[in-house]
Each structure stands twice: as structure tokens, then as C-alpha cells.
Amino acid sequence: MGSVVKSIGKVFKKIGRAIKKAAPLILVAAAAYVGYGYATGFTGGGWPRITQWGKSLMSGIRGGNTISQAASQASQSFGQVASNVAPTSVPMNPGMGPGGASEFASQGLLSESQPGFLEKAGTAVLDTLVPPAGASDVALTGQATTDVATDVATNNLASTPNMRTFTSTGFSDIRTLPDQTLFNKGNMVEKASNTWRDIVGLAGNKVKEAAAWYKDLWANDPLVAMYGTQKIAEMMLIFLDDSAEKEAEAKAAVAGFPRRSFSDVMKSNRAARRRGASHTGGLLA
Amino acid sequence: MIGQGNTQPATEEEKQQAQIIMQNIEQYFDDEKAYQNIVEKISQGGDDPAPMIGAVVGQLLHFQMVSARGAGVEISRDILIPIAAEVVNAIIEIAVTEGLITIQDESQLEQIQGDAMISAVDAYMTLGDNGVNQENAAQFTQNAMQGGMDDPQAQQGMINNMVGGAI
Numbered sequence: 001m002g003s004v005v006k007s008i009g010k011v012f013k014k015i016g017r018a019i020k021k022a023a024p025l026i027l028v029a030a031a032a033y034v035g036y037g038y039a040t041g042f043t044g045g046g047w048p049r050i051t052q053w054g055k056s057l058m059s060g061i062r063g064g065n066t067i068s069q070a071a072s073q074a075s076q077s078f079g080q081v082a083s084n085v086a087p088t089s090v091p092m093n094p095g096m097g098p099g100g101a102s103e104f105a106s107q108g109l110l111s112e113s114q115p116g117f118l119e120k121a122g123t124a125v126l127d128t129l130v131p132p133a134g135a136s137d138v139a140l141t142g143q144a145t146t147d148v149a150t151d152v153a154t155n156n157l158a159s160t161p162n163m164r165t166f167t168s169t170g171f172s173d174i175r176t177l178p179d180q181t182l183f184n185k186g187n188m189v190e191k192a193s194n195t196w197r198d199i200v201g202l203a204g205n206k207v208k209e210a211a212a213w214y215k216d217l218w219a220n221d222p223l224v225a226m227y228g229t230q231k232i233a234e235m236m237l238i239f240l241d242d243s244a245e246k247e248a249e250a251k252a253a254v255a256g257f258p259r260r261s262f263s264d265v266m267k268s269n270r271a272a273r274r275r276g277a278s279h280t281g282g283l284l285a
Numbered sequence: 286m287i288g289q290g291n292t293q294p295a296t297e298e299e300k301q302q303a304q305i306i307m308q309n310i311e312q313y314f315d316d317e318k319a320y321q322n323i324v325e326k327i328s329q330g331g332d333d334p335a336p337m338i339g340a341v342v343g344q345l346l347h348f349q350m351v352s353a354r355g356a357g358v359e360i361s362r363d364i365l366i367p368i369a370a371e372v373v374n375a376i377i378e379i380a381v382t383e384g385l386i387t388i389q390d391e392s393q394l395e396q397i398q399g400d401a402m403i404s405a406v407d408a409y410m411t412l413g414d415n416g417v418n419q420e421n422a423a424q425f426t427q428n429a430m431q432g433g434m435d436d437p438q439a440q441q442g443m444i445n446n447m448v449g450g451a452i
Contacts, residue, residue, distance in 0.1 A: 008295050008299065008300055008364050008367045008368060008371075012310075012311050012371060012375050014311060014314075014315075015311070015378050016372075016374040016375030016376075016377075017378075018378050018381075019374040019375075019377050019378050019381075019388075019394065020394060021370070022370040022402070023395065026370070026395065026398055026399050026402060027366050027367060029399065029402075030366050030369070030399075030402040030406055031366055031422075031426075032430070033403055033406050033426075034366075034410065034417070034422050034426070035423045035424070035425050035426025035427070036423075036426045037406070037410060038419045038420075038422050038423045038426075039426055046411070047407065047410040047411045047413075051403060051404070051407055054403035054406070054407075055399075055400055055403055057403075058396070058399030058400060058402075059396075059399075061399075062392065062395050062399065066435035067434050067435055068429065068430050068431060068432040068433075068435050069435075071426075071429065075430075
């Protein structure tokens with residue numbers, strides 16, 4: 001078990017010290033905001049649009065209210081429009097405010113088991129996963145994303161260390177890279193720094209731009225590209241427009257229930273089954 | 286960005302992770318081009334810089350998380366919020382230094398900090414992280430909304446360890 005907001009007791013050495021630290025209450029409120037997002041319908045359809053609720057919460061505590069008071073006020077003002085996804089059928093806990101309730105779905109937004117990953121990604125992401133000439137000996141098409149980075153590391157660039165020995169982000173200083181002239185930490189930090197710069201630049205861009213950027217990254221900084229392959233690909237997925245998929249899903253819903261949920265309901269409804277009903281609407285054979 | 290339960294001091298491993306993440310981000314800020322990129326982003330925020338500051342913070346932390354995972358290290362989600370607060374402050378200072386914003390008083394600073402934290406969470410969670418314990422996060426929120434975090438004692442651990450902390 002972790003804690004909500006662990007105290008790290010660290011600050012930057014050079015910057016940020018002239019600014020007064022954020023009050024602990026702000027951090028706790030930010031933590032509460034995360035949970036509120038889950039409680040208002042974050043079930044794989046995307047992070048809900050609850051920014052106004054969060055701002056109201058922060059405004060409330062700035063005004064001297066307790067967190068519970070500020071949250072209650074925020075919910076009264078913005079709870080009804082908090083979610084961008086349909087509320088689930090799970091009864092809402094009164095303490096959660098009027099924004100809806102959550103099934104606490106186990107999958108995250110970019111869960112590896114998210115259905116239709118490759119189909120959804122289309123060729124744009126697959127193209128970016130295939131390293132440029134000279135770096136690729138393995139066809140990656142159809143692979144689970146969890147394996148991509150490891151395979152690239154172990155198969156495509158045999159002279160480089162595998163992912164677990166890669167230290168450019170500084171998470172494993174005790175390891176020694178094979179060619180210090182090429183892979184020394186300072187060099188990699190510089191490249192990683194460039195990558196972060198580009199990541200920042202990706203904000204709001206479309207996936208095609210991200211794909212082009214990532215192709216260039218493979219050509220110019222293959223090691224940096226290597227360690228980020230899996231998750232960068234996942235990140236790019238969020239830039240994909242999934243409105244068509246959501247529209248199709250909405251059309252397929254039955255009486256407001258997602259297909260799967262309705263099916264499950266009927267399967268568990270003994271009385272209905274005894275009468276011969278099925279979730280497809282017909283009589284059982 | 287969070288786990289569950291109480292505000293309590295981080296473990297040694299979590300502190301080490303926090304230190305490395307912040308070193309990485311500080312090195313990022315040292316990059317002249319990256320610095321200019323951030324300045325440019327913040328300047329796009331107009332009269333309300335908090336959303337842009339938060340968006341940059343959320344993305345920076347997310348990339349730290351995915352990079353670490355790619356390297357075989359799983360960062361504790363429990364430390365991300367206090368780290369985010371530090372990064373928010375760092376970028377506010379950059380914005381002030383560059384003349385993009387002027388902090389008139391403490392209330393204004395708290396508003397920027399708070400709204401930037403909200404935007405940071407939005408950015409981070411929109412990018413996605415299936416390592417966050419959703420149930421625990423929601424339980425914490427439920428507890429907070431029911432008054433469980435209203436008592437300053439509930440935040441004491443965090444207060445003791447964050448105020449005045451330094452590398």
C-alpha cells in the first residue's frame with residue numbers, strides 16, 4: 001500500500017526555490033482530484049473533463065474552506081457536467097458528489113489489453129515502430145506493445161545493452177554501458193533532454209506529426225528511441241481520433257447499457273432466463 | 286498519480302526516485318532550447334498561464350514515468366504529486382524570470398499553483414497511466430469528501446517532510 005501524497009523532501013537545486021512551496025492542502029486537493037476523475041466515469045473512455053470541478057476545489061480551499069467543504073461546493077457547481085463519458089450503472093456513493101459513479105475499471109486509458117490496439121493505431125503507429133534501415137531485423141507487425149521495446153533492444157541492436165541496462169534516464173547508475181564513448185550518461189542525458197523537448201512540443205499535435213517525429217528520432221537517436229518505444233507509441237494513441245469508435249459503440253448500446261454489460265445483466269437474471277429471454281432479445285432455443 | 290491512504294514520509298527508494306526525476310527535469314531546464322520551448326509554451330497561455338504550466342508539468346512527469354518503465358524501473362505513483370508541485374514552482378519561477386507573469390501576492394501564487402496542479406493531473410492522466418490504483422485513488426477522494434482529510438493532523442507527515450526540505 002502506498003500513500004496518497006508521500007513527502008519527498010526534495011527540491012530543485014537551481015530553480016523554483018524563490019517561489020513559496022505549494023501548501024500541503026493544495027497537494028491533497030490535487031490527489032483528491034485524481035480520485036474524483038476515476039469516480040466520475042474514467043472507465044477507459046478517457047480522462048473526464050472535470051477541470052472546472054478541480055479549479056472550484058482549489059478556489060474553495062484558497063477561500064479557507066476545508067477540502068470536504070470545497071469539494072461539496074465544487075460538486076454543486078460543476079458535478080452535473082463533470083464527465084465526458086456516460087455514467088455507469090453502478091450506484092453512486094453519496095459521498096462522491098453528483099458527478100456520477102465509477103465501476104473502477106481495471107484498465108487504464110492505454111491499457112495494454114485495450115481492445116483493438118493495433119487496429120486502432122493503424123499504420124501510423126506501426127510505421128513508427130519499425131526502425132529505419134540498418135536497425136531492423138525483426139518484423140514488429142502484430143506484436144503486443146509490451147514486447148516491442150524489449151525486442152528492439154535484444155534483436156535489432158545487438159551491440160547495445162538491453163532495456164534493463166539502459167541508463168540514460170539515470171535510473172540505474174550502477175550499470176556500465178558497453179561503449180562509453182557512444183553511450184556515456186552525459187551524452188544520453190543530452191539526447192534524452194532533446195527528447196523531452198520534443199515531447200513537450202507534441203502537445204496538441206496530431207498523430208501523424210508524432211509519427212514523423214518518431215521516425216526522425218529512430219534515425220537520429222536510436223537509443224533514445226529504443227527506451228521510449230513502447231510508451232511513446234501508447235502516448236501517440238491518445239492523439240488518435242476515436243470519435244467514430246465511440247459513436248459506433250453508442251449506437252450499439254441497448255437501453256443505455258453497453259452491449260457487454262447488458263449481456264451480463266441478462267445472464268445473471270435467472271427469472272428472465274427461465275422465461276426464455278436472452279440478451280439478444282430472442283427466446284432461448 | 287497517487288496511491289492510497291495517508292500522507293506519510295516517502296521511503297528511501299521513493300526519495301531516490303524523486304531525486305533522480307527532479308535531476309532529470311532540472312537538466313532538461315538547463316537545455317537552452319528546451320528552456321526556450323517552455324518559455325514559448327507558457328507565453329501562449331496569455332492571461333492565464335496555469336493551464337499551460339500544468340500541461341508541461343504533466344507531460345514532463347509522464348515521460349519520466351514511461352522512460353523509467355522502459356528502463357525496467359517502476360516509479361512510485363505516490364511521489365508524483367509532490368514532484369509535480371516542485372516542477373510547477375520551477376516553471377512559475379521561469380515565467381516570472383522571463384517576465385511572463387507577475388506574482389502580486391500570495392493569493393495569486395496559490396491560485397496559479399493550484400490551477401496548474403489541476404492541469405498537470407489532467408495532462409498526465411490524459412496521456413494515460415495504467416499503474417495508478419484507481420480504486421485506492423477514488424477511495425481517498427471519498428474519504429476527503431467525507432471530511433477525512435480536513436484535519437491538519439492528517440497532513441502532518443507531509444508538512445513535516447516537505448517544508449524546508451532540500452537536497
